[in-house]
Amino acid sequence: MGMEEARKLAEEVLGKPSGKASLVKSLFFGRFSNDRLPPLPNLDPLPLLEKLHSIGIDPVQIDRDQNIPDHVIKSLGNLGLLGLTIPESYGGGGASQSTYCRLMEELGALCASTAIFVNAHQSIGLKAILLFGTEEQKKKWLPSLASGEKIAAFSLTEPMAGSDAGGIQTKAVWDSGKKGYILNGTKQWTTNGSIASVLTVMAKTKMEDGKEKVSAFLVPSDSPGLTFTAKALEKVGIRGTRTSNLSFENVFVPQENLLGKLGSGLKVCLTTLDFGRTTFGATCTGLSKKLLEMAKKQAIERIQFGKPLAHFEMVQYKLAKIAAYAAATEATTQLTAALVDQGLEDVMLEAAILKVFASESLWDMIYETMQIFGGRSFFTDLPLERMMRDARLNMIGEGANEVLRVFIGAVGLREVGEALKNPRKWGTFLSQCQLMKGNEKVVMGLQKRIRLFSWQVLYTLARYREGVVEEQFVINRLASKVISLYTLMALLWKGGDKNIIDLYASLAFEQFDHPFIPSHLDPLIKKVANDMTGID
Numbered sequence: 235m236g237m238e239e240a241r242k243l244a245e246e247v248l249g250k251p252s253g254k255a256s257l258v259k260s261l262f263f264g265r266f267s268n269d270r271l272p273p274l275p276n277l278d279p280l281p282l283l284e285k286l287h288s289i290g291i292d293p294v295q296i297d298r299d300q301n302i303p304d305h306v307i308k309s310l311g312n313l314g315l316l317g318l319t320i321p322e323s324y325g326g327g328g329a330s331q332s333t334y335c336r337l338m339e340e341l342g343a344l345c346a347s348t349a350i351f352v353n354a355h356q357s358i359g360l361k362a363i364l365l366f367g368t369e370e371q372k373k374k375w376l377p378s379l380a381s382g383e384k385i386a387a388f389s390l391t392e393p394m395a396g397s398d399a400g401g402i403q404t405k406a407v408w409d410s411g412k413k414g415y416i417l418n419g420t421k422q423w424t425t426n427g428s429i430a431s432v433l434t435v436m437a438k439t440k441m442e443d444g445k446e447k448v449s450a451f452l453v454p455s456d457s458p459g460l461t462f463t464a465k466a467l468e469k470v471g472i473r474g475t476r477t478s479n480l481s482f483e484n485v486f487v488p489q490e491n492l493l494g495k496l497g498s499g500l501k502v503c504l505t506t507l508d509f510g511r512t513t514f515g516a517t518c519t520g521l522s523k524k525l526l527e528m529a530k531k532q533a534i535e536r537i538q539f540g541k542p543l544a545h546f547e548m549v550q551y552k553l554a555k556i557a558a559y560a561a562a563t564e565a566t567t568q569l570t571a572a573l574v575d576q577g578l579e580d581v582m583l584e585a586a587i588l589k590v591f592a593s594e595s596l597w598d599m600i601y602e603t604m605q606i607f608g609g610r611s612f613f614t615d616l617p618l619e620r621m622m623r624d625a626r627l628n629m630i631g632e633g634a635n636e637v638l639r640v641f642i643g644a645v646g647l648r649e650v651g652e653a654l655k656n657p658r659k660w661g662t663f664l665s666q667c668q669l670m671k672g673n674e675k676v677v678m679g680l681q682k683r684i685r686l687f688s689w690q691v692l693y694t695l696a697r698y699r700e701g702v703v704e705e706q707f708v709i710n711r712l713a714s715k716v717i718s719l720y721t722l723m724a725l726l727w728k729g730g731d732k733n734i735i736d737l738y739a740s741l742a743f744e745q746f747d748h749p750f751i752p753s754h755l756d757p758l759i760k761k762v763a764n765d766m767t768g769i770d
Contacts, residue, residue, distance in 0.1 A: 255649060257573065258583040258720050262646035263653070264688025266681075271727050272572040275332035283340050285313055293345035296474035297620055300466065302351055310348075311382015315341075316355060320364060325377035331509070331574040335516035335567055342517025343524045346624035347474030349517045354425035354475070355379070358510040358632075359386030362434040362450060366494035366502050371452065375432055387430035388510075389421045389453075389480060390503060397637040399436065399503050402448055404482065406437040415439070415451065415492070417485040420463075427478025428465035430455055434506075435482075436499050448499030452491040459485040471623030508582055510632045511589035512574060515567035518592035518628060521621060522560040522599055528618075529556055529603045536606075543606060552602040558738040559595040565728035566591060566721045583645055586638045587717050593628035593635060600625055636710075643709035646716060647702060650691055673732065676739040680722055683746050687715050690750050707756050711748070718742035 255263060257270055289309040296302055310316050319334050320326020334356075342349040360379045363371055363386075378384040395401035404419025417437055427433065432454055439449040453460065464479040494502045533544035533553055543549045570588045573581050600622050604611035611618040629635045691712065698705055722742045725735055764770055 256580045300473045316382040317380025320380045326380040331571040335571045338516040339520035343520030357513040358388040384431035387426040389424040404437040414488040417482045421480040447497035450493040450499040450502040459483045508585040511585040515588040515592040518596045565724040569724040639713040643713040718745040
């Protein structure tokens with residue numbers, strides 16, 4: 235692949251350089267202005283929260299039976315939760331992303347399987363129709379999806395295409411006689427697949443220039459030629475959801491079921507996943523709060539060596555870290571959702587950071603909580619082992635965290651690289667940061683590290699130029715730093731306990747204590763891996 239082809243592929247996957255940097259992209263330039271922050275959402279109280287607990291969701295039974303009962307799904311639809319973000323004109327609740335995330339936070343704490351079911355249906359399944367559908371498509375599908383009469387699914391993953399959405403092998407070939415497309419291929423691990431009435435399916439299509447691009451299609455589940463080779467795969471966690479494998483054999487898809495423009499499938503996919511990743515943050519927030527309460531209660535009540543566990547410094551460290559991560563996860567979720575509510579089109583880095591941070595922090599919090607419970611955490615009479623199994627998916631689903639880390643770093647670097655080509659824009663670098671008021675010590679520390687981060691970005695581009703895309707160790711270090719900056723900004727924006735903010739700031743600033751220049755370990759790691767695999 236030549237440089238020009240590589241550039242076009244990158245633009246197809248990442249979008250063209252935006253020109254106007256988003257909140258996180260601005261950090262790569264060393265810029266931040268307080269007026270970029272949205273107002274805090276008013277989320278008190280939400281009547282649906284109490285009604286949610288009246289449904290009778292039993293996470294233990296759902297996990298054991300590997301099934302979400304029909305009465306739970308029907309009740310979720312009756313409450314309006316399955317169409318909460320759909321405009322009222324299409325039969326939905328017309329709620330904001332912030333309100334939706336608050337309810338998903340509660341559902342995530344209650345039952346991870348049910349939360350993933352709702353996420354797959356609303357955050358990505360029907361969201362693609364809401365964002366890219368024609369008026370006819372919206373009128374046809376959204377009312378029944380909003381009520382829960384019908385369920386939606388999003389079918390992207392294939393045996394050779396996971397995080398690499400461009401590797402899709404399913405084909406949709408135009409049939410001029412039938413005025414539609416003939417779909418052939420296979421999909422795997424589609425959440426809600428076998429219970430969905432309509433699936434958003436990604437497939438390769440041939441363009442006018444003879445090249446292939448990914449397009450999105452709405453495929454009814456009763457289409458002739460569509461079969462479910464596995465209706466409900468058995469899984470480690472999130473066992474209640476129906477995760478299905480599909481086969482398409484000469485499935486006819488009418489032209490009016492093309493979703494978005496021909497060849498715009500990657501845009502449909504990546505834009506839709508931004509909403510799914512934001513919801514991931516919400517469900518992780520709910521569970522992190524639950525873990526904090528469990529860990530605190532156990533540390534107070536459990537007596538060892540004549541004293542409560544909370545007396546011992548090793549346990550105090552665990553409690554404090556759980557509290558800091560839980561607060562930062564909640565704040566980052568609320569900030570990202572508020573940015574979506576502002577109508578910003580470009581939140582892909584914010585959503586990616588939220589997904590990576592929330593899922594990795596939750597995994598750490600589960601580990602620390604299980605250590606506080608000790609041997610008791612290993613038995614099924616406590617929910618911790620189920621929480622651990624369920625949480626593992628968060629670092630894999632909707633983009634593996636390793637891929638998203640490279641994505642975060644690469645997109646930010648590209649924005650700066652494009653700006654450097656225009657000398658008129660050089661004055662935009664390292665301009666005065668206008669940070670939020672309060673906690674002066676933390677704010678000043680954040681400002682200092684935003685400037686340091688932007689210098690490291692410039693150094694990286696000067697040293698590696700276009701070859702930086704191959705330097706994943708360096709890109710990952712940049713991603714870790716910008717994740718710490720954005721999450722700390724969110725916590726300062728939301729506010730809260732000063733000691734918790736100070737503690738999280740110290741944890742976030744540790745990312746800048748690590749050496750940025752290529753570590754002496756980098757070539758050693760490559761050498762060991764190359765010796766093991768024989769692959770450079």
